[in-house]
Amino acid sequence: MKKSNRKVMIAVLVLVTSVGFLIYRGFAETSVYYMTVGELKTSVLGQKIGPTQAVRVGGLVIDGSTSYNQRDLELRFSLKDENNPHETIDAVYMGAKPDAFEPDIEALLEGTYDRARNLFQAETLMVKCPSKYESETKQDDKQEVGK
Amino acid sequence: MITFGILSQLAALFFTLLSMGLLLAGLGRNNVRLVESGKRGLLSALAATTLASIALAYLFLTDNFQVEYVASYSDRALPIFYKATAFWAGQKGSLLFWAWVLSLFIGLVIFSNRKEPDDRNTPYVYLVMAGTLSFFLFLLCVISNPFDTLNFMPRDGQGLNPMLQNPGMIFHPPTLFLGYIGFTVPFAYAIAAMITGSSDASWIRKTRVWNVLSWVFLSIGIILGGQWAYVELGWGGYWAWDPVENASFIPWLVSTAFIHTAIIQERRGVMKVWNMVLVQLTFILCIFGTYLVRSGILQSVHDFGATGLGGYFLLFLIVITVGGVYLLAESYSEFKTPGSVESYLSRESTFLFNNVILLALAFATLLGTVFPILSEVVTGNKITVGQPFFNQVNTPLFLLLILLTGICPLIGWRKATVSNLRRNFLFPGIVALLSGIVMVAFGIRQTYALLAFVLAAFVGGTIIQEYVTAILSRKKLTGESSPGAAVKILWKMRRRYGGHIVHFGLAMMVVGIAASSAYKLEKQATLKQGETMTIGDFTLEYEGFRQYEKYNRTIYAARLGVFRDGKRIDEMEAERRYYVNAKQPTTEVAIRSTLAQDLYVTMPGIGQGNEITLKVAINPLLIWIWFGSGLMVVGGVLAIIPSRRRES
Numbered sequence: 012m013k014k015s016n017r018k019v020m021i022a023v024l025v026l027v028t029s030v031g032f033l034i035y036r037g038f039a040e041t042s043v044y045y046m047t048v049g050e051l052k053t054s055v056l057g058q059k060i061g062p063t064q065a066v067r068v069g070g071l072v073i074d075g076s077t078s079y080n081q082r083d084l085e086l087r088f089s090l091k092d093e094n095n096p097h098e099t100i101d102a103v104y105m106g107a108k109p110d111a112f113e114p115d116i117e118a119l120l121e122g123t124y125d126r127a128r129n130l131f132q133a134e135t136l137m138v139k140c141p142s143k144y145e146s147e148t149k150q151d152d153k154q155e156v157g158k
Numbered sequence: 159m160i161t162f163g164i165l166s167q168l169a170a171l172f173f174t175l176l177s178m179g180l181l182l183a184g185l186g187r188n189n190v191r192l193v194e195s196g197k198r199g200l201l202s203a204l205a206a207t208t209l210a211s212i213a214l215a216y217l218f219l220t221d222n223f224q225v226e227y228v229a230s231y232s233d234r235a236l237p238i239f240y241k242a243t244a245f246w247a248g249q250k251g252s253l254l255f256w257a258w259v260l261s262l263f264i265g266l267v268i269f270s271n272r273k274e275p276d277d278r279n280t281p282y283v284y285l286v287m288a289g290t291l292s293f294f295l296f297l298l299c300v301i302s303n304p305f306d307t308l309n310f311m312p313r314d315g316q317g318l319n320p321m322l323q324n325p326g327m328i329f330h331p332p333t334l335f336l337g338y339i340g341f342t343v344p345f346a347y348a349i350a351a352m353i354t355g356s357s358d359a360s361w362i363r364k365t366r367v368w369n370v371l372s373w374v375f376l377s378i379g380i381i382l383g384g385q386w387a388y389v390e391l392g393w394g395g396y397w398a399w400d401p402v403e404n405a406s407f408i409p410w411l412v413s414t415a416f417i418h419t420a421i422i423q424e425r426r427g428v429m430k431v432w433n434m435v436l437v438q439l440t441f442i443l444c445i446f447g448t449y450l451v452r453s454g455i456l457q458s459v460h461d462f463g464a465t466g467l468g469g470y471f472l473l474f475l476i477v478i479t480v481g482g483v484y485l486l487a488e489s490y491s492e493f494k495t496p497g498s499v500e501s502y503l504s505r506e507s508t509f510l511f512n513n514v515i516l517l518a519l520a521f522a523t524l525l526g527t528v529f530p531i532l533s534e535v536v537t538g539n540k541i542t543v544g545q546p547f548f549n550q551v552n553t554p555l556f557l558l559l560i561l562l563t564g565i566c567p568l569i570g571w572r573k574a575t576v577s578n579l580r581r582n583f584l585f586p587g588i589v590a591l592l593s594g595i596v597m598v599a600f601g602i603r604q605t606y607a608l609l610a611f612v613l614a615a616f617v618g619g620t621i622i623q624e625y626v627t628a629i630l631s632r633k634k635l636t637g638e639s640s641p642g643a644a645v646k647i648l649w650k651m652r653r654r655y656g657g658h659i660v661h662f663g664l665a666m667m668v669v670g671i672a673a674s675s676a677y678k679l680e681k682q683a684t685l686k687q688g689e690t691m692t693i694g695d696f697t698l699e700y701e702g703f704r705q706y707e708k709y710n711r712t713i714y715a716a717r718l719g720v721f722r723d724g725k726r727i728d729e730m731e732a733e734r735r736y737y738v739n740a741k742q743p744t745t746e747v748a749i750r751s752t753l754a755q756d757l758y759v760t761m762p763g764i765g766q767g768n769e770i771t772l773k774v775a776i777n778p779l780l781i782w783i784w785f786g787s788g789l790m791v792v793g794g795v796l797a798i799i800p801s802r803r804r805e806s
Contacts, residue, residue: 019507023514030518030555034525037551038543045530045540056539067542081763081771082684107392107762107773110321110744121544135544 043067043121048100049092051124060124067121068131072138073099074114084108090118090131100124104133111138160225163213163305170206170257171295173199174288181285193281197268200288204261207295211258214251214304218244223312227251227304233317235710235738243328244318249452249467250304252331257294259339264291267343279361282350283343290342293474302467317739320711326386334379334406338444340372341413345441348434352485355492357430362420367798373417374794376410381787392745392760394680394775396783399548404527405447408520413440415516418509425571426506430493431486432513438482443520445475450527503579508566515559522551557609560668563661564590564617567624586619610672614665621658621665648796656797663789670782674756679776686769690721694776696757697721701729703768712736713746716761716770720750732761732772756780 044060048070051057060066070090077088086108092098102120112118120133177199184192214227218241223229231244231251246252264287271280298304321327344365351361383403384396397403416436419429449471486493525532526543533541568582593615594608602608625647632643648655683691685700692698699719706713713735720728733746750757756777763771 019510022507023510026511026514027518030514030522033551033554034522037522037526037547038529041547041550042529042541042543045542067544079763081765082769084682084762084771084773107745107760110392110742113742 045069047092047094048090049095049098052098052100058126062125063123065121065134066124067119068100068124069093069117069119070100071096072112072114072116072118077112077114079108086112086136090120093117100129100131102131102133104136106136109136109138112136159213159216159220159222160305160307163210163217164299164303166206166210166213167254167295167299167303167305170203170210170261171292171299173203173206174261174292174295177203178285178288178292181281181288185281185285190276193276196281196288197284200261200264200268200284200291203288203291203295204265207254207258207261211245211254214254215242215245217305218242221315223315224307224310225304226306226308229308229312229315231315231318233315233710233739236315236318236323237709240318240323240328246331246335247318247322250298250302250306252335253294253298253302254304255332256335256339257291257298259336260287260291260294260342263339263343264288278354279347279350279356282353283346286346286349287342290346293470297467297470301470314739317710317737320735320737320740320744321390323737324386324390326382326389330379330382330386332379333375333382337372337374337376337379338409338448340368340375341409341437341441341444343368344372344416344437348437349482349485352434352489352493355489357489357492359423359427359430362423362433366420366424367800369413369417369420370794370798373410373413374791376406376413377787377794378791380406380410381784385784389747389749392747392762392773394678394758394760394773394777399523399526399545401527402451404523404548405450408524408527409440409443409447411516411520411523412436412443415513415520416440418512418516422506422509428495428506430495431490434486434493436513438478438486442475442479442482443524445471445478449475503569505566505569505571508562508569512559512562512566515555515562519552519555519559522555523548526551553606556668557606557613560610560613560617560665563664564613564620567620567658582620582623585623586616589619589622590616604676607672607676610668614668614672617661617665621662624658625655652796652799652801656793656795659793659796660790661793663786663791663793666782666786666789668786670779670784670786673779674777674783677778680773681775682771682773684763684765684769684771686767691772691774693774694755695722696776698730698759698772698774700770703770710738714764716764716768716772718748718759718772720757730757730759732759732770734761734764751781753781754778 043065044056045067046054046057046069048068051060051066051068068090070092073089073091077086079086084105084107086104086106087102089099089101104120117139119137120131121135122131122133124131177196180192180196180199183189184194184196217225217228218232219238221228221232221234221241223232227248227250228244231247232241236244244251246255264284267283267287344361347361347365351357380403383406387398388394388396413436416433419433419436423429423433449468452467452471526547530540530542533539564586568579568586570578590612594612597608597611602611625644628647628651629640629643632638632647633640636643638646679694681691681693685691687700687703690697690699697720699721700716701719702717704715704717706715713733715731715733718730718732719726720730728750730748730750732748734743735746736743745760745762748759756775758775758777760773761770762773765771
């Protein structure tokens with residue numbers, strides 16, 4: 012191999028190695044478990060999640076559970092497991108209620124879970140955005156047909 | 159009209175399959191006339207998809223809610239502009255849009271090749287593109303037909319989601335699609351070159367315009383998406399590393415890498431295999447992005463949900479990946495070049511590093527995006543990463559990329575000499591150093607932000623240096639005035655200066671991104687009429703409240719006076735809108751943009767006695783992001799304007 016080529020190859024290798032390290036560190040420092048409400052409450056792994064450990068949880072917003080304090084921007088609601096509706100958690104999110112937030116919508120929370128109070132302190136709250144509507148509208152249509 | 163639409167789609171599929179048969183037969187028997195018929199078949203398919211598209215648009219404009227797709231995305235009250243564009247608001251219509259654009263592109267390729275007789279590659283080019291088209295037409299006719307009807311006639315449609323009723327959202331999907339679809343052309347040429355073993359750079363030269371144009375469209379699409387999120391969603395940001403965003407960003411990164419190494423192959427005849435890999439990867443990632451968005455396998459805030467199309471896209475993905483790898487392995491010996499980088503201090507080597515970093519960015523972003531799936535397969539638990547991961551990993555890589563952007567034009571092809579380098583680096587180095595000193599003096603202490611400013615200044619410095627030098631020498635040569643020479647250079651050397659403009663725009667974006675993410679101010683307050691709040695240098699006074707109807711919505715608006723240094727300099731209106739047909743009110747963001755900062759106001763709450771809750775942010779230099787991205791688009795377009803001289 013030519014000398015200049017070797018130098019370039021070494022530089023590339025160094026670069027690739029550092030990128031690998033960067034990605035590894037990124038995962039080690041920022042990755043969190045993602046589970047459903049049911050898994051968080053009952054699974055072996057879910058029960059190991061400590062009260063200060065960040066975790067992401069997904070579920071459906073229970074109809075009638077929402078209370079929103081417009082003054083302090085505090086949103087409280089309960090979330091149920093999509094497949095096990097009797098598994099629920101209470102959640103509190105300090106921030107503006109997203110426009111798309113409504114009963115029965117799928118919500119993703121990231122934050123910490125206080126098992127004793129069954130309360131999820133959400134740092135971030137994401138709800139399914141409007142570009143997902145195909146399956147919903149289809150169901151609506153079926154209901155209308157059924158009527 | 160419904161039957162007409164269905165029949166047009168079927169006709170398009172028929173013509174496409176027929177053409178594929180004709181092309182294959184023509185290739186097998188070496189029969190030019192069969193190939194010609196195949197081309198005509200593809201043009202007929204274009205006519206058919208055009209008719210199908212007209213039919214769907216007509217159904218939207220005439221409020222035909224018996225069509226399920228129309229009923230799902232439109233209603234009577236929808237302004238006509240949004241009725242027309244609801245065409246691509248959902249899955250089915252966007253597939254039809256995709257098929258129509260792809261057949262249009264096929265037509266354009268046929269048209270642009272009309273003067274030259276077909277060489278042995280072009281039939282394969284048409285064949286690959288027709289194969290892709292037939293996939294989309296199959297989905298349209300069999301799996302996801304936009305002309306499906308309901309078994310009753312609803313009185314009104316369900317309306318277009320209010321958040322999608324925004325000009326940015328209207329043009330975001332089609333531009334993104336144009337980018338995705340455009341890469342089919344270079345992909346098809348590459349596949350054809352591999353099949354026939356044409357290892358010269360002619361496929362790269364022929365597809366350069368497609369390549370850059372697709373990249374431009376992809377860029378516009380991504381930017382419009384970010385802009386839409388910024389002005390419409392009201393969380394104050396423009397990019398969240400959401401899977402769907404990443405799905406468009408990953409092919410953008412790889413295609414950017416390809417655009418760079420394509421230049422090397424054109425100029426120096428090396429990196430042939432690598433370019434084949436990159437162009438295939440770009441196309442595969444475009445399809446993969448579509449798959450991610452439409453399969454519902456990822457938890458994203460805005461995917462299409464599980465649409466039942468995932469399996470088909472996965473199958474298509476496997477076919478093109480396996481086919482591409484197989485062809486590459488078959489033709490590897492013909493494309494392998496013994497060429498090597500002559501010096502580590504050469505433009506080639508900076509391109510090589512640029513590629514490593516772009517691909518590293520693409521890889522990291524891809525890995526972060528699909529990690530929940532991977533981790534579930536491997537460990538049984540879903541592990542996810544969010545914004546912190548992408549920011550932590552990608553920021554240093556981006557900074558390195560910006561550094562290379564600055565260095566690259568300062569280093570000559572082949573091998574640069576040290577004295578050369580010293581002279582070239584002097585001015586940009588000083589610019590970067592000075593800007594760093596000024597920044598520190600102004601109290602900028604965050605490492606990444608400071609680095610971003612300095613590197614952007616460095617990039618700007620190198621480009622200005624090259625431009626000014628060129629102007630001066632042209633003036634000396636031709637005796638033109640400075641502005642005259644400045645314009646002439648841009649025009650005469652538009653390929654090179656198009657690239658420079660893109661890089662200059664990138665530097666501006668970097669400044670905007672760094673400033674607005676590192677030095678954002680946010681505050682929240684609840685105000686009664688007449689009360690004020692202060693953020694940064696600004697004071698906002700809640701001056702008045704009104705309620706009115708407009709088109710399909712009721713609007714509640716709070717008027718805010720904007721004060722600085724005790725003077726009323728402007729006013730803003732924050733709104734909440736109640737759309738007919740929507741259960742929830744939507745927040746309408748008020749933005750006051752200046753070169754220095756954006757004042758960004760949302761009103762998440764209206765309480766008793768019209769007491770309002772405001773969220774206010776100051777985003778420094780944010781508008782630089784939009785200016786910079788605009789420049790990138792301008793530069794990209796400038797670089798591909800064909801020159802008459804070359805044709806003749």
